[in-house]
Amino acid sequence: MLKYTLIAAATLSTFAFAAPHRAQPVKVPPPTSAYAPVGNVYRAGASGDRADVARAQTLLRELDRAVARRDVARVRQLDVQMAAFVRSELNEASGMRRDARVTTRRLQGLERELRMLTNRHDVRAQRDRRDVYAQALRIAQEDLSQGSAGRFARR
Numbered sequence: 001m002l003k004y005t006l007i008a009a010a011t012l013s014t015f016a017f018a019a020p021h022r023a024q025p026v027k028v029p030p031p032t033s034a035y036a037p038v039g040n041v042y043r044a045g046a047s048g049d050r051a052d053v054a055r056a057q058t059l060l061r062e063l064d065r066a067v068a069r070r071d072v073a074r075v076r077q078l079d080v081q082m083a084a085f086v087r088s089e090l091n092e093a094s095g096m097r098r099d100a101r102v103t104t105r106r107l108q109g110l111e112r113e114l115r116m117l118t119n120r121h122d123v124r125a126q127r128d129r130r131d132v133y134a135q136a137l138r139i140a141q142e143d144l145s146q147g148s149a150g151r152f153a154r155r
Contacts, residue, residue: 049144055085056137063133067126075121079114079129086111086136089143103139110136 059082066074090107093100113132117125 049140052085052089052140053137053144056133056140059085060130060133060137063130067130072121075126075129079118082133082136083111083114086114089136089139103142106135106139110139 059078063075063078063082065071066078086107090104090111093104093107110132113128117129117132
């Protein structure tokens with residue numbers, strides 16, 4: 001009994017002499033636009049590809065912020081924007097040469113995965129969603145690295 005009394009006394013004295021803790025509010029950065037077009041995004045050649053990469057990077061960055069803030073509404077908005085991005089890349093790839101078939105299949109797979117992740121916001125779904133965004137970014141980067149002579153060169 002004495003042992004518990006001493007522990008309780010030590011605990012109370014620790015709290016009694018401790019400085020009061022004052023929680024500071026978390027400062028959340030203001031939301032930024034997930035896609036701010038730079039000039040004419042649909043220009044031919046590498047400048048359009050650079051804009052695609054920048055857009056995919058921005059969407060991925062915004063997804064990370066929204067997941068960290070647990071902002072489900074923002075994640076839904078970003079999913080719509082990513083679906084539009086994947087659809088535009090598919091439209092771009094549809095008129096290209098035969099060697100674009102693999103990339104077209106990859107983009108169709110991403111589109112299918114995004115549809116399956118709709119209205120799912122558990123930890124696994126967020127991880128899978130981030131993987132889809134990262135794959136879309138990789139496809140855009142590959143498109144840019146192929147250059148104007150590459151498989152997605154805009155005509």
